[in-house]
Amino acid sequence: MSYVDSDGANRRHTFDFVVKLHNGTRTAIAVKPVAKVESSGIAETVDRIRDQCPRAFADRFEVRTGDHITRNRAANARLILKSRRMRNDSAIAEVRRIASTLVGSVRVCDLLAASRNDGLGFMAVASLIGDGVLEHVGPGRISHNSAVRLGRKLARTH
Structure with missing residues (x-):
């Protein structure tokens, strides 16, 4: 991305990610360690790009x-x-069928015990979380002991 710095010089910056949401909104993200934000000047760089960049x-x-x-x-x-x-679409469909009946939250291991209790089942849960069908409840890493509940995508249909 080209921009003009505070001295009037043309500069280039490459963003680490550009995230496109389902609604079409795009967010350009610069990633820096906390300790290097100030010394790198990244905040000023991003502010300049924000002011100068075409919304395209x-x-x-x-x-x-x-x-x-x-x-x-x-x-x-x-x-x-x-x-x-x-x-694995068949594993996802199997877990989703049981998940669609959830009221409140349930541990992942209990959902899997009622649907598909194997590695494909666990990956199906992760896919459903990624798809927004399920939501990971609480902090921490997604695991068999994590709680999940219906996400907005599935909850709307009930």
Whole structure:
């Protein structure tokens, strides 16, 4: 992304991610360790790009640090990405059928015991969380002991 710095020099910055939401909104994200935000000048860079950039590239520009992207969030994101690579539509349909009957929250292991209690079942739960059909309740990493509940996508149909 090209921009003009405070001295009038043309500069380029490459964002770490551009996230596109279902509603079409795009957010450009610069990731920096908390300790380097100030010394790198990334906040000023992103502010300049935000002011100068055509909206064709992104609608929002953000700086994210470890305060935003915790180890647990990163681990959960990696799990969801892995579940998408391993996607098994029949396992997902089987778990989703039982999940659609949930009232309140339930532990993942209890959901799996009622549907498909194997690795494909667990990956189906991760896929359903990634798809917004289920929501991971509480902090921490997604595990067999985590609680889940219906997400907005499935709850709307009931």
